[in-house]
Each structure stands twice: as structure tokens, then as C-alpha cells.
Amino acid sequence: MLGLMQDRPLLIADLIEHAARHHGDVEIVSRRVEGDIHRTTYRQAAGRARQVAHALDALALPQGERVATLAWNGYRHFELYFGVSGSGRVLHTINPRLLPEQIAWIVNHAADRVLAFDMTFWPIVKGIAAKCPTVKLWVALCDDAHLQRLTAEGTIANLVSYETWIGSHPTRYDWPVFPDDTASSMCYTSGTTGHPKAALYSHKSTILHAYAAALPDVMCLSARDCVLPVVPMFHVNAWGIPYSAAAVGCKLVFPGAQLDGKSVYKLLDTERVTMAAGVPTVWQMLLAHMDANGLKLPALQRTVIGGSACPPAMIQAFRERYGVEVLHAWGMTELSPLGTLCTLKNKHLLLPEEEQMKIRLKQGRAIFGIDMKVVGPDGQELPWDGQSQGELMVRGPWVIRDYYRSDKPSPLVDGWFPTGDVATIDPDGYMQITDRSKDVIKSGGEWISSIDVENIAMAHPAVQMAACIGVKHPKWDERPIVVVVKKPGMDVTREELLAFYEGKLAKWQIPDDVVFVDAIPLGATGKMQKNKLREMLAGYRLPGL
């Protein structure tokens, strides 16, 4: 027997319409690449999202086609979130920190039809335009005057300014209604070996995640909040904040391109931000700025920190020096991204501070909707004893079942997604990441593939074997170094090898150091044993630290 409830699909357009109707005058504040602070409202953003939908209709772009962005956090990017997905197209947010070739590869793999970019990324766009034949229209996120200045020294075909592109269209629009398992958005992750792979989210998964992310035990978002997502909108949809924000009607503050401590502080302060979210690196810069200048943030209540393990000192500094609660979060692109969040339980409320701190350091408890388990090498589930380490597996309605256009079989194992993280779970359900089974390095919230780093070193004539490992770094969380065995009778210096990386990887992906060793430990199957290597280098220190 079926229930007799209304069968309304869960669609992303409903989010912006809800915000426009119930929170029409709530502000969206953006630091623009134009240099100024821009103010708009949910009502205006909804009107312009509808203009985006019209503009895509005018291109006769069929539903399901990809519209890409190379953009900072800002109001135009926010409008695209709703205009693109709401009208049935797929929003493809690209990480502009990748190398142009990597970006071009992704654009081609996704077969993007439109690409909207912040002026900052004009050099990238100019460089890749010719290599991206699927893109029929390039949209510069600015007005005509700015676009003219941008193209003064040369332009590309099929280029238009965003303001002109949407400007002539009506601000009213009838959003299409379609099944809510329709694709809404996609995000490539380099967090795996090989080429980047894309998660393809649906309207339903996005809306469910939007509810979940706003819960009191997750980001606790309400209409009383003013939220600043430092986490980029090109990085798993800024942890879903744009969607949850529209659902609850909080004020939004977008930091644009300036993520240094001073700029972020200024916005937090002047806009009276109550909640901010980002990777540890950004908060390190903010803390340093506040410490150096004796600043405070009376309005700020909490920060959600995730994407890399949050250092204990950071949690303590925020709590003790600034009265800001730090919520430690774990998630990944394949999870939309939120999986666990660390908040206390009722029974913890009377624990002494240091006992509470031990809990806060963990990655947290699974949000309802996410099932998790840790499994041993044999695939058997391990006990929740806080001791047994195993690979973390997850499942749920906002977890992927496959990658987009992948030629490999689905990554799922019996319906569970293997995260590649090694973790323990304690009897209260608090998960703690203890290691990473995949050998990628995370620096400043971004992935660096150890395999890429190794492959380049191996391409040098004097290198016999190379292993890339991550070394803890106080600011970037981890930095890659490359451990090298030279070919007999051949020579290469540290400086020569580092120079060899230039132009082959983005600057921040180039290892910080080269360590020459006589041999790299190998396992039975000939695989490099990085755990042993890490042990060998236990006393190693990064240059300059």
C-alpha cells in the first residue's frame, strides 16, 4: 500500500524560490574581483538565477548538458548554482588551482558546453579555449566594460560578459519540474590515483544533503546566522552551504579571491559573521593575523573545519582565545561532501574540558542518512571499540554509486563506498581518521597525487625510483616531498630535480624537498612500502621549518 502524500520532487529551484519568498531582503555580500564589496539579496539573486535559466534556454541547451564554472565564491557563482541546475542543466564547478592542461582535460571529459569564469582566470581560459571544442560559449563573470579591459590585448571566440548574457532576459521564469534523481551538478576529484573522476550529484541528493547539513549537530544553520564559506564553491559546492543557506535564509558573505587572514578577518568583522567554514590552512592564516594584531571576533560563534585533520592547537586557540566553537568535520567529494561532524552528546555536557577536547579532536559522528563501518583487510566489519583500524566504508542517499563516464566498474563493494581513509570508530559512534590508505597528499585543502609527483621524477634520466610522501606542515597540513634513488653512476642535485618539475605541475603541487636514499623499501609484490618509508624518515624536517 502506498502512502497518500503529495509526490513533489525535491528540486534545487525550490531552494532559491523559498529563499526569495521568505527571505527576499536577506543580504548576500561578496568581495568581488572588481575590487569592491557588492551587496545583493536573495530576491535579486533569484531573479538573476531565472535570467541565467532563460539565457541557457536561449542557447537551446538541452537538459543534462554541462555548464562549467571557474570561479571564486561570489554572488554570480551563487546565481549560476540555481540558474543552471534549476533549469535542468548540470553545474560543473572546476577547481581553478589545477594546471591548465588538467582543466582542459576535465572540460573535455565533462564535454562542457558553456564555461563561466571569473576575470582572475582569463589567462587560463585564453590558454585552453582552443583545446576545448565542446565549449560553445565562454562567459566572463563581469560586465561589458570590464570585459573590454580584459580583452584589450587579445580575445577568444564566443566570449560574452555575464551581465550582457543574462541582462536582457526576464526575471520571471517557470522552472521545469522533473524527477528528482535527475543530475544537478558535478565535481571532479583528484583524490584518487589516475585521472580526476567526477561525482555526479542529483537534485534529490543535494536537497537531502541541504537538510542534513543545516541540522543542529551538523552546521546548525538558521535564519539568525550570517555565514561565510571560505571553503570554495568549486570544492564540493562549498560543502553544500549555498543550498543549505537558501533553505534556511541565513545571510551569506562570499570572500572572493582574497583568502589571506587580513581580508577574511575584515569580512568576518564588518559583516558580523556568526559561522564560517573552511580547511585548516585558512584558519591558520586567520589565527596568525588575529594573534599578531590583538583582534577579536565577538559575533563569530563557530567554525566548521574539515577537508584535512584539524590540529588540536587550532581547536584550542579558537575556543580559548576567541570563544569560537570549532566543529571538526569529515567528508569527501563522493559524499556531497558531509559524512561526519563532531559535536558532543548530552552525556558529555558535564565532562571536564580536557575530556571534551579529546572528543572534539575526532572527525565525529555520522549524520543520519550516512551509514558507516570500518572493515579489515578481509572486508569483515571491525568492532566500534575506538581501537580497531580499518578502511572506512560509507553508504547513503548522498553518496555516489559510480563516477561519471568512468570506464571502470562501480567503486562500491556490496553497496558500500570505500573511502580510502583508515579510521577507528568508538562505542559512541565517533569516527577518527588515523591514516590514509590512498597515497595522495593534501595540501591547503587540495589534493596532490603522489603518483603524478613520482611519475615526473621517474621521467628524469638520473632517477631510478621515486616515492612521494606527505610530510606534516603547520600551515598547509601536508606538503609533498619526493624520495629518490639515483641510477647507478648518474647524478642529479636537489635543485635540478625541483627545477625539472616546473611547468609540469602547478607550483603548489611541486614537492618541497628531495631526499636521496640508497633504496626504497619494497613489498612482496614490488610495491613501494610507504609506511616503512615514513618510518625511515621519522626524524626528517621540511626545509625552512
Next chain:
Amino acid sequence: MLGLMQDRPLLIADLIEHAARHHGDVEIVSRRVEGDIHRTTYRQAAGRARQVAHALDALALPQGERVATLAWNGYRHFELYFGVSGSGRVLHTINPRLLPEQIAWIVNHAADRVLAFDMTFWPIVKGIAAKCPTVKLWVALCDDAHLQRLTAEGTIANLVSYETWIGSHPTRYDWPVFPDDTASSMCYTSGTTGHPKAALYSHKSTILHAYAAALPDVMCLSARDCVLPVVPMFHVNAWGIPYSAAAVGCKLVFPGAQLDGKSVYKLLDTERVTMAAGVPTVWQMLLAHMDANGLKLPALQRTVIGGSACPPAMIQAFRERYGVEVLHAWGMTELSPLGTLCTLKNKHLLLPEEEQMKIRLKQGRAIFGIDMKVVGPDGQELPWDGQSQGELMVRGPWVIRDYYRSDKPSPLVDGWFPTGDVATIDPDGYMQITDRSKDVIKSGGEWISSIDVENIAMAHPAVQMAACIGVKHPKWDERPIVVVVKKPGMDVTREELLAFYEGKLAKWQIPDDVVFVDAIPLGATGKMQKNKLREMLAGYRLPGL
């Protein structure tokens, strides 16, 4: 193009499994009709819910069949919530405050196959058992010893104690997986004219409502909370609290049969309850008890008050005398039930207290998922100006599209459900109920059908015409009175007419007063114009007030 996310149905069994896994030791405290305070945990409750599922399987009860309850808020009722729906049967919670004949009518209309009841309701059950041929098993929510005492003076066929019924079954169970639009539970409402009508909820609508109800701008439920639902589990699933509680893992306190101020206070105090929810009448009793005895509730942070308009003095008393935030809520059976909740917005935070109070008095803003509008008599949408009154219409995934086994067409108008409430909506989206267009009266959170009251009066030989209307009452919110035109030359006194109601309606449904008039205003089509009648009686005061 479809998204590539996992296609996991949203099922109620997942709620209790999540609670058992992540909050296994969290307490569920119940005041039992046995007289004691009982303590269990989510882990144990999950085990017993699984035993319920086995017990239903052992009856070979097909999926979709109805299992009814006549029960207070308590742990066994909680177990049935999950065991019945989780295993694919439909939980039918019946309001025990109805007359036995009304209950029998409902049981037959729903064709309930099992009926579980608290010992309190044994007299009702004994009275209706013979009239309920669909019921194959009667389950007394107690153990065998208590059942023996209960049946000492006569019993009924097919009667078993709950503890014996579930006791022999294993506590492990593989919950079935089915589409999430499957019916999960049902609730009859008398909030309409004619026979009671049932909303038939689905697993999906219930889970979406569970997420929504826990949001910071709704009940704000977290694992740090200890929640006492005074609102009955037979009244729209205690506003969904059992489901949301399991999703977030808060401690639960069930008050059982004793809802007087003293008993509720005692539980709130000893269990350190942080959040409680109920209709205004219950809070009136609590406030009176605390005022009279100079008591405080340091742990209690907030109460959700709804089901009837919350008097301003109550909001003030809770805030000012007890430091408790009152959240005014509006909802209805047909909405699972939550529709709007009154919390402030960011821009209101710096308003003076009296300006904030003006907002708090309203019924609140629509939760994301609920669309609302007010329409004029012509069905046209009215502006959100805080002035224009019209019928409130709603839609969304936890709103009904039809009643169960109704012989009438769907109540929806262009996809919108007409609530029968008259309201305004202000520019910030705050809805305020100003009147009720449906001819039913709400007293202490329970419905009284004006038609029933009128029909009985009309059956009296001296009555020519009778109109029943609700009059505001400080404790019960509304009380019915009956306005009567006598037949020419005939006489009947107030006392005679009131005596005439005895045995024909439950005591609390009998009108408080009879007002004799010369004529009742009639409209063009001969219908009684109750609005005019209310105007005529503007100066009227209930006896004893």
C-alpha cells in the same frame, strides 16, 4: 541525465537502527501506567522493535496491514512506531479521548488487524471488541501479571500481553527494503466536518519531516538535548518527535498518562529536560503549578507550543519568569504535522524586546519543503502584506494529497491543500492565523465537531435551529457553545438541553453553555453564517469566567 548517487530509499527502520548504532546507550525514560518510572535505551528499544517485527511476521500479517494503538507516550508505544512501520505494516495511532463508538468506527474504517492498548484503555477495548471484527489480536501493553489482574473480572478473545507477544522473538531482524512511498502510518483527524478522515503517511514523507523538524529554525533537536513530548503520540505522531529524536539521538522522556502540572514538572526537573513540546493547555497547567510553588526549571531551554494559538501571556511568562524560549508552531494532521515555526531572523536580533514579541506571537515561517499562500474567496493569491486575510493553502512532500478510503474527491485545489485556517502572511513570510473557516472547535488540543453538537440539539423536540461555535477560553483555548432558536410555542431550559447531551458525546465535547436567540443569521443559500453569529455574540462571556 540521471545523477549517479546511491538510490537508498528513506525508510523508518533506518531511524531506529541509526539510533541504536550511534546512540545505543542514550536513555528513554517513561512514566508508566504501572505507576513507576521505567528506563531503557535506544539499543534496547531497537531490539524490542525488531521483536515486534518478528511478532507481526509470526501472525503472517501482510505488508500494508494496519496495526493500531490506543496508548500514551511511552517506550512500548515508541517500539511499536518502529517495529510496525519498519516491517512494512502501517501504524495507526488512535486518539483514546474519542467516544468508544467513534473509536470503533475508526477501527472498522481502517480495518485494523492488531490493536495494542495501554491498560488505562481496557474499558474502551472491552466495550468495542465485539464491534471490531477486523481485529484478530488485542495486545495489552503490559506483562502477563498485569494482564491477569486486568482481566480478573472478565476478558475478551484473542488477548495477549505485549511482553509475552514479543518476548520469545529474537532481537535481531533484517528489516525489509521497499520503495519509500510505501505507507508507514496513519492518523485520523476530526478537524473536518463529517466522519473522521485519515492522513496516510509514507516512509519518505516521515523521514523528510524528521529532518525538517530537527532543523535549528524548527525544533532544533541535537544529541545534546533531552526532549519531553507532552503532545501525544496518538496526535500526529507527537509532532514527529519520536522520528526526529531517533535521527539525532537525543534523550527522550515520555510522560505517560499524567499530564497535570505537578507530574510534568517533576519529569522536566528530575530528567533535566532541555526541550518540551505540547498544546497551550498543558503549559497553562505547568505554569500554574510552578507559579504556585515558586519552582524553576534551570535545564529547560525551550518549549514548542502549537496545535492552538499560543496566548501572548504564556510566551511572556515562559521567557521572563523562567528564561524559557517559546517557539510558536502551526501544523495539522494533514501536514505530518509541522508547517510553520516562529523563530526570529538575523535582522531581528537587535530589535527591542517588545518588537521581537510581536513577531513571536505569530505562527511563524514556512519550513523549507512547505509552500504556502493565502487566497481570497475567488481563489486568487493575496499579497504578503500582513493585512490581507485569506484561506491558508499549503503543499509539499509531507502534505497529504488525499484522505484514506475517502469517497470524496481529493481535497487539493490545483495541487494545494486548503487548510481551513484563515491567515495573513507578512512581507517577511510570517504567517498568522486570524480565524478558522472550518466549523470545528479545538479544545485542549482536541477537536469537537460543531455538526455533532448541532445535530444532537436539533434532535431535541423543542429546538428549531442550532449553531455550535467556539468561544475563546484561557485554559482550553476554545470551548463550544450552542446557539439555539426554539420552536414556536415550545420551551426548553439551558439545563435541560445540556442534560440532553449526556451519553451522546464525550464529556469534554459537550457545550459549556446554551444561548437562546430569536434567529440565526442565514446566507443566500440558507447556510448558517457563523461569522455573523460570532459578531452578534462579541460581548458574550462563558459561564464561570
